[in-house]
Amino acid sequence: MANNILNFSLADFFYNDNPDVLGTPLDFEKWINHSDVRKSFSFFEQEILEAPRVSTRIRSKLDGKVRKVINLTSYNYLGLSTHPEVIAATKAALDKYGLGSSGAPLLSGTFDIHTEFARRLAEFKLKEDCILYSSGLGANVGAIQGIMRKGDYLILDEKCHKSLIDGGNLSGAKMLFFTHNDMKNLELMLEKAKGKRTLVVVEGVYSMDGDLPRLTEILELCEIYRAGSYIDEAHSTLIFGENGRGVAEHFGVEDRIGISFGTLSKSFGGVGGFVCSNKPLIRYLKGYSSPWNFSCAPSPAVIGGLMKALDVATRDSSLRDTLWANVNYMRNGLKGMGLNLGESESQVIPIIIGHSGEKLMGYAESMQKRGLFLQPVDFPAVPAYSRRFRISISSQLSRNEMDETLSIIEDVIIKGFR
């Protein structure tokens, strides 16, 4: 390990060879405390000192200094986490209901505000019913674990989020992965699962690449093979479609989607997750979905804010329109520099650097010191040959901030200024 320490990653320490169950893998401490590795990890868990607006301050773990930065790392795509009407509604709900729900939803944790918000989300997604969860991860884990059983088949796009895989593992269903957006490979997997209860899982916007599923073709295959469909619209709800209902609306296929998932932590600006489907299935889920049954219901104060966030984002298209104008401006600017943006079609834009982890971290450091906070995404979160930065565009970005961002990226990545 001594001569190739930077080739190792968290992927190499998953299995623990230490006979002491309270100990870490034998080489883990040596690896994680190596100065180069510590420097790489300094880009993670950096403290944000103000609201996650585009313009904010962080305490840089590189040198401990407080820096004013342009923040293109938060998921606050529509700026709703700090929208004045959302804050006011949150405060009002806090005054009325207090901080916590003080109970699991099944027992004493369901307030009128939860029921009303779930009803409005179901109406928004054009589904019969909706179940609310305290976290997005919990919603995906809970929906898959609550519906699928040993002997069933779960077919996932290989780029699906960890929460979906965790749900699959917990359910005991057989999991098959198809090559990203490859319809021939999906068909092959559907053939393997033929005759079994099968659910096909895709995302609305793939979170590391910003591309979309080939949804119409995927649904055609689901219909031919009588498989159910599940779409994770974490990064696409309130962003895609004429009314912001997501990628299913964008492709005009909402009535063909079996289960629609969304988070409340990204465009919505709060925290939590929700799953919409037909009424009997949601009723059934409430019997078996552990993150709903055995976890405290979402904070009523947050639900109060989220209800207003849904209002603000859907009463007209102004926030979405501004976001898309910003996406186009930034994409054109980045493309003009000849950067590799992959197949992104959304507000999530990767800048793919390639094999070199050293380059990735070097760029991240230089950009941060110049006042641009971009999160480096390293292996194993993405393949080792396509390490990258992931840009989250926000409707809050001003033209000046976008020009400043483009100028820093050009200086550091294209011109190599340090």
Added chain:
Amino acid sequence: MTRFEVIEVMKRIIADNLDDMNVDNIDPQKSMKDYGANSLDMIEVVSCSMRELNIKVPRAELAEIQDIDGLADKFMEYIDT
């Protein structure tokens, strides 16, 4: 340990981890994916093989390997040293 022995170890672990697999039917010129392995199966096979061979190869170095033969070549680099 010879390359042949490394491949035998891997074949046995693949057969243990994948449904309906027999050691004699595994062709090292194929990918585990050809035998229906998903990414989690592959991590399990690689991890078990490395534990048995007593080597530590960074997963990042395995990203572009195409088949079982290629994996054996990579493992041999670490066994030799």
